[in-house]
Amino acid sequence: MKAFVATASAAALLLLAAGSVPYGRPAADTPCTGQIHTNPGFERGTTGWTAGPRIVVLGDATRPAHTGRAYATFAGLDVTRTDLLRTNVTVPADCDLTVRFWVRTTTTETSRSDYLNVGLAVTGIPPKTRFSLAFDGGSQWRQYTMSTGTATTERTATVSFVASETTGNGVTAFDVDDVTFTLS
Ligand SMILES: [Ca+2]
Numbered sequence: 001m002k003a004f005v006a007t008a009s010a011a012a013l014l015l016l017a018a019g020s021v022p023y024g025r026p027a028a029d030t031p032c033t034g035q036i037h038t039n040p041g042f043e044r045g046t047t048g049w050t051a052g053p054r055i056v057v058l059g060d061a062t063r064p065a066h067t068g069r070a071y072a073t074f075a076g077l078d079v080t081r082t083d084l085l086r087t088n089v090t091v092p093a094d095c096d097l098t099v100r101f102w103v104r105t106t107t108t109e110t111s112r113s114d115y116l117n118v119g120l121a122v123t124g125i126p127p128k129t130r131f132s133l134a135f136d137g138g139s140q141w142r143q144y145t146m147s148t149g150t151a152t153t154e155r156t157a158t159v160s161f162v163a164s165e166t167t168g169n170g171v172t173a174f175d176v177d178d179v180t181f182t183l184s
Pocket of ligand 1: 069
């Protein structure tokens with residue numbers, strides 16, 4: 001296991017190393033148990049995730065991760081842009097998938113301008129934004145939860161974090177960590 005170093009160059013190297021392939025694991029013998037994502041806490045950079053060009057995975061001692069050393073950050077840059085972080089998992093038949101994630105919000109905004117939409121798409125169900133987080137999300141890590149429900153067929157679940165920022169109204173940065181995918 002490589003140790004993360006809290007420098008900008010380390011973050012740049014991680015960006016270069018981004019594999020950006022969707023991750024799905026075939027059903028196991030006991031398919032409806034356990035956490036099924038290969039890299040829920042970004043300790044392996046963006047392995048298992050599709051990440052936009054401005055997504056940085058940090059190991060920063062002054063802004064600690066929720067757990068481990070690393071987390072994904074949608075950096076507040078005060079520019080007009082959007083960024084995406086996305087991953088897929090396979091949900092076996094008759095399994096429920098619960099997705100839990102933690103977000104920390106750092107902001108100079110006093111009204112809603114920059115935001116982070118968290119979406120969950122499941123085979124057979126239209127994609128839906130489950131959370132739309134903004135400046136008032138809190139400067140401490142907060143956990144959010146969403147689930148797919150069950151179906152009689154195997155499905156693909158896609159979780160997306162889409163940040164949208166506009167210039168000139170203050171700056172909000174969103175940190176994301178420990179995005180777990182648990183079958184039950
Ligand atoms: Ca982490």
